[in-house]
Amino acid sequence: MNKETRRKNTPVQVDAKRESAGILKSKTGVLHVGIDLGTSRSAVAASNGVREMVGSVVGWPKDSVSAKLNGAAPIFGDEALEKRMALNICYPLVDGNLAYPDLEGVQQASSRNAAIQLMSHLKSLCGATADQAVYAVVGAPAEATKENKQAIIALTREAGIDGVMVVSEPFAVAYALDALEDAIVIDIGAGTIDLCRMAGTLPEHEDQITIFKAGNFVDRAMSERIRKSYPQAQFTLNMIRKAKERFSSLLESESRAIVYFPVDGVPTEIDVTTEVCEAVRLIVPEVVDGIRQLVATFDPEFQEQIRSRVFVSGGGSQIFGLQGALEEGLQKLGGGKVYIVDDPIFTGAQGALKLAQEMPLQYWQQLGSN
Numbered sequence: 489m490n491k492e493t494r495r496k497n498t499p500v501q502v503d504a505k506r507e508s509a510g511i512l513k514s515k516t517g518v519l520h521v522g523i524d525l526g527t528s529r530s531a532v533a534a535s536n537g538v539r540e541m542v543g544s545v546v547g548w549p550k551d552s553v554s555a556k557l558n559g560a561a562p563i564f565g566d567e568a569l570e571k572r573m574a575l576n577i578c579y580p581l582v583d584g585n586l587a588y589p590d591l592e593g594v595q596q597a598s599s600r601n602a603a604i605q606l607m608s609h610l611k612s613l614c615g616a617t618a619d620q621a622v623y624a625v626v627g628a629p630a631e632a633t634k635e636n637k638q639a640i641i642a643l644t645r646e647a648g649i650d651g652v653m654v655v656s657e658p659f660a661v662a663y664a665l666d667a668l669e670d671a672i673v674i675d676i677g678a679g680t681i682d683l684c685r686m687a688g689t690l691p692e693h694e695d696q697i698t699i700f701k702a703g704n705f706v707d708r709a710m711s712e713r714i715r716k717s718y719p720q721a722q723f724t725l726n727m728i729r730k731a732k733e734r735f736s737s738l739l740e741s742e743s744r745a746i747v748y749f750p751v752d753g754v755p756t757e758i759d760v761t762t763e764v765c766e767a768v769r770l771i772v773p774e775v776v777d778g779i780r781q782l783v784a785t786f787d788p789e790f791q792e793q794i795r796s797r798v799f800v801s802g803g804g805s806q807i808f809g810l811q812g813a814l815e816e817g818l819q820k821l822g823g824g825k826v827y828i829v830d831d832p833i834f835t836g837a838q839g840a841l842k843l844a845q846e847m848p849l850q851y852w853q854q855l856g857s858n
């Protein structure tokens with residue numbers, strides 16, 4: 489790999505300008521923050537003990553009646569979705585990345601504004617005091633481009649965060665688990681599945697893989713199957729996602745996945761067991777193949793070691809029976825051991841926080857000049 493490519497894909501990026509501008513001199517204390525900026529939900533963990541999670545969706549009142557009822561300020565997460573009939577809703581992230589750099593005109597401006605509001609909200613959830621500078625490490629998809637990372641940095645600046653470092657999501661998870669050596673870390677999110685090979689150093693581009701078939705892809709696949717089986721049923725992707733999260737399983741079992749979707753306006757019992765199972769199963773070969781690629785391109789003497797330490801995090805890690813299904817897939821590659829993390833919602837944010845706390849200031853600057 490040439491130097492230029494390496495530079496583009498450095499997994500850590502720092503906003504050194506603000507550091508050198510001496511903006512932080514007026515603050516006497518520091519609040520370290522880890523942010524897992526996700527397509528469907530974002531989590532923060534701060535050095536003052538705060539741990540919060542919010543859906544990555546922002547809503548504004550549609551008109552004066554809505555503003556009278558809901559106030560003029562933006563509304564976030566589940567509350568925004570509950571009130572969505574009265575709000576203009578914006579998801580500032582698509583497939584793990586900020587949406588606005590790929591948009592134009594009014595759409596770009598409102599998406600960017602939504603992203604700034606979400607970041608400001610995440611900062612406010614951390615409860616920094618007026619004299620505390622906020623240093624944040626933010627998780628981005630494994631293969632986020634330099635432009636994606638710069639967009640995150642620009643956003644944190646506008647949200648009033650004083651120092652920022654962008655790391656790849658699975659690297660943050662690896663840091664939380666102390667799995668920095670001879671391990672593969674996989675984050676199964678809504679927009680992306682990110683895989684990262686840990687070899688005792690900062691992961692390079694070739695150590696990381698992003699797959700764009702994650703939770704949202706499963707929702708669409710499940711929706712297509714249900715529409716085919718029950719053409720009369722009325723449902724939204726949100727209803728599908730809820731059903732998936734409740735019933736997702738890769739194991740054959742007697743228990744059925746029963747939902748009540750309207751047919752001609754009447755709630756009707758529908759058995760979606762097969763559709764859920766088939767849809768969630770679609771990601772298993774993708775993940776196994778990602779592991780195969782990372783193993784196959786690793787030092788042959790250590791391949792067995794990394795196959796026997798595969799850690800899975802993110803919302804999708806909660807699919808019932810995933811550990812067994814992945815280990816079964818690994819059998820064809822020579823066997824392996826898979827561990828599902830205990831706290832899939834906060835492990836990424838915790839890892840980012842740990843990184844923020846352990847990274848000396850001069851090292852942030854050093855990384856920024858990479």
Ligand SMILES: Nc1ncnc2c1ncn2[C@@H]1O[C@H](COP(=O)(O)OP(=O)(O)OP(=O)(O)O)[C@@H](O)[C@H]1O
Binds near residue numbers: 529675679736
């Ligand atoms: N029990 C479950 N079974 C299957 N999928 C689940 C379950 N619980 C949550 N999910 C899915 O996990 C995804 C959310 O995970 P997570 O919060 O890690 O994603 P994200 O960080 O928002 O996305 P990304 O990392 O791609 O930006 C959603 O697609 C959600 O439906």
Ligand SMILES: [Mg+2]
Binds near residue numbers: 525527657675678
């Ligand atoms: Mg995520």
